[in-house]
Amino acid sequence: MLCLFFCLSFTNTILDSLKDTLVITAPGGGASVVPFLTVYAVLPSSLLFLVAYSWASQRMSRAALFNAIVVGFGGFFALFALFLMPNAESLHLHALADSMQQVLPAGLGGAVGMVRNWTYTLFFCAAELWGDVCMGLLFWGLANDITSLQDAPTAYPLLGLGANVAQAAAGLVLKAMTAARASGAGAAGFCREVQATMAVVLGMAAVALAVHRHITVTLPPPEHQAELPPPPLGHLSSGFSSESFSSSASNSGKRSQGSNGHLDLALEAGWQHPAPAQAAGAWQHTARDPEQQQQQQQQQQQQQQQQQQEAEGADDSGKKRYSLADTFAVLAGSLEIRCLAVMSLAQGLCSSLMEFVWKSHMRLLYPSPSDFTAFLGDVATWTGVVTIGLMIVSPVLFDRLGWRGVANATPQILLFGGTFFFAAAVAYQHWFGSAAAAAAAAGVAAPAPWLLGGLVIGGALLYAFSKGAKFSLFKPAEEMVYITLDEAGRTRGKAAIDVVGAQVGGQCIRGSC
Template sequence: MGLWRSFLPMLSLFFCLSFVNTILDSLKDTLVITAHGGGAFVIPYLTVYAVLPVSVLFLFAFSAASHRMSRAALFNTILVVFMAFFGGFALVLYPNADVLHPHALADQMQQALPQGLAGFVGMLRNWTFTLFFCMAELWGDVCMGLLFWGLANEITNLSDAATLYPLFGLGANLAQALAGLVLKATTCRPSSEFGLALQLSMAAVIVIAGIAIALQQHITNEAEAKRRHHRHRHNSSHPMAMAADGSSASSSSQIDAGAAAAAMAAADAQFDAAEAAARKAKREKQQPSAWESIKVLGRSLEIRCLAVMSLAQGLCNSLMEFAWKCHMRLLYPNPSDFTAFLGDVATWSGVVTGGLMLLSPLLFERWGWRGVANTTPNMLLWGGSAFFAACITYQHLFGAAVAAGGAAAAGPVSLVLLQVLVMSGALLYVFGKGAKFSLFKPAEEMVYITLDEDGRTRGKAAIDVVGSQTGKSGGSLLQQALLLASAGSITGIMPVMFGVFFLMLRGWRSAVHELSQVRHYSYDSPSSSMEEEEEDAAAAAAAAGSGTLPGRQ
């Protein structure tokens, strides 16, 4: 029963964070792709020159704040900052976007710069949308990747993770499906009312984020109460407490009961003080610089393998989504239609991911950690190969005609093939995302449980926030170079993109294989990291001087 009491709130928390992420993920693409002077070619520049710098700044701020604030306070502070920005965007920035955006200056830059830099000009032209894009990207990496899984890793044993981690995503899948329906409903109106739809969506984001803060506080309080309960139960069976109970035969029952309660309360307080002192002494003894932290993390095989997997994942997704969204804009140039289609994609993503998560415990048992972790790269390898082949074929057949007059002007055959291509990309996106969150992500998080504090905090922050964005930035830099070389045409760059896509997926699979040789991540794995054992020993040694022998929490 205690396991489910912690599972259901975590399920609800993941629901809230994923609901917000789905809304933001769809709107950020709509804003930058369908804006005046925008398009899918803007995203590579956003990823490198906007999102990556913001992610690096956040990493340093997070590392500094984590030394001064508790995990719960850090969680609340970060969500409040997000809520303030999205509220300000809906009420101030978006309604005044035409005034705030320097269209005249951007037009002059566009005439002076090569056509391949149109994405860079579009990023500067629509700078408020650029800010929104950055914050929306950070929400997924920070709130879902770093904060949620950091909390889960703190309160979950590895023996339970193989079962619970895939099931945590059930809340996320339901959220994706519902958020997709919300997007579909709010955008089923004339395009002139898209601003109202965006404001309604941001209101929902703020409310759900507030609920997430309340859930996080409840989970933290429950975890602390559970920890104290286990310690209290251990102390009640300690020889000192038993001696106090034995001596009670010669005293009155009220005095004995009070003495026993006082002894157990003193034991709890002594252990708390000893544990706090041990953690503080360790932090004071080990205050490495940023560069020293990087070197320490670099010596960890697990961190290196996780970094390769994160980089490959970010780069491959960047390349695939760029190709998909380039063709999607041709089919849906209107922002309301574009958002409505993304709403359908989000709904089906939730349904597919939910089905895979229900199967995930069985797949973990039958395929093992390595088989499950390889599902996502294998799916992208085979599905992505077919998708890129279709993109290359379409561009060579109709690319010039579509660039000159649009998809409809290229003829009915072109329009039908474009619809098939966009739907194929949507299927790859849906199943790739489903496999990532239901299979690969739980397998990845199981590795973090066994790491020390540096690995679980600074290492995870570096990989989840910067590592993923670095992979996306690598893909974006490649796209920029290719767009410059091809004068903005995507026809000739697709084969090169596919070649890099294929090689990175091979590297991803190799990292999974190497990591699987280190440790058996499954139900019978140890439930704690080596550092937790060291901290318990330090706390026990500190408390031994008082005659109190604390137990494992």
């Protein structure tokens, strides 16, 4: 699992940095193109993928689905490296974009740039989806299947060690490639750099496929779910306690319980955790009045009827097929899924706002593609190092702070760090905004480099710590909740949150930029 996450994360870091460089430094591009790309290209792509994934997940095994998705991404990246990138200038719609620019208002210049450099638009969408799909959905879906509940609080944070070693290594590789290109021949040298980078990406994808096959063959899913009667009105408490773990209700009636001390799902009044002397997985009710017993019996009967209806609606393979409406019904019908969706939306909104402002100022400080890419490589290395450090101490943080304290780490970093960052950004734009825009148009250095440099470095630190907290603390805490859900919540509900939810939060703010 560590090797698999290493490969996926290395590839994601390379793609994430390269997509920004292509879009922001391209002729007719810039930071203003990114909001239009994310709203009118990435979000529709995410929705289309969700539809396709919902359909395919009912007809393909998890292993076959993983292979098909990774091979599909690899095919596009090979096409981009061998055909689209070398012929980008002849393929790009410069004449159409010039005509659009003459009739459209200046505020739609980003949309014109998106159309002009359409091959980079496709690459941007694919790179964005790689992170959400291959890392957020496929990898963690596999981890949820093969990781026992007792091992999750310790294993999940440490799983990311390999991923963030890969991120730091990818940053060094990016900077090395940029240094080699600095002595190369302009656009031709950059094209060769992109092709070499895509060769590395394809190699990592091939290794990921091989490792995934080894995992699925040698590591069957553990039996970490016990048969339990459904508790009424289960919901997330204020935090995960340090004494026990009890799961919420599911359609299948399968539930988990551990004693590792890192998780707890509290139930409504009238339910409590089993005493140590009881058998594992047993539930204890504190109130035994006839009315409550009757309600419990009615709920059990409703669950049995639902299971019978699902069995009757299954296909020949015994696997029920769900529509897209069923996927969103899972999102609406589970309190845990709804809470995770809100968390994902808020996370995406805050991160996207910060990144947009930061990269806009970074473009002023580093106008050349070489300098821009080199700095992104440094940021990737810093982010990897910070995340590794947080992952090492994350088991201790889960013990000391509990689930709620760990899950709140990323929002608190963005809140307090973002306050100082945006104050500096507002100050720079107030005093030097007009002069900076004129300097960017003339291709000369931006004014007040001391303030601009501090703003960019501060944004890089905020980015590194917020991303590190997200993947070492916030993401493992989120995945611990998925373990307690049924198959519908862990597949379709997770897909709706990871692929679409994370994007929608960003689109809300980017669409207003």
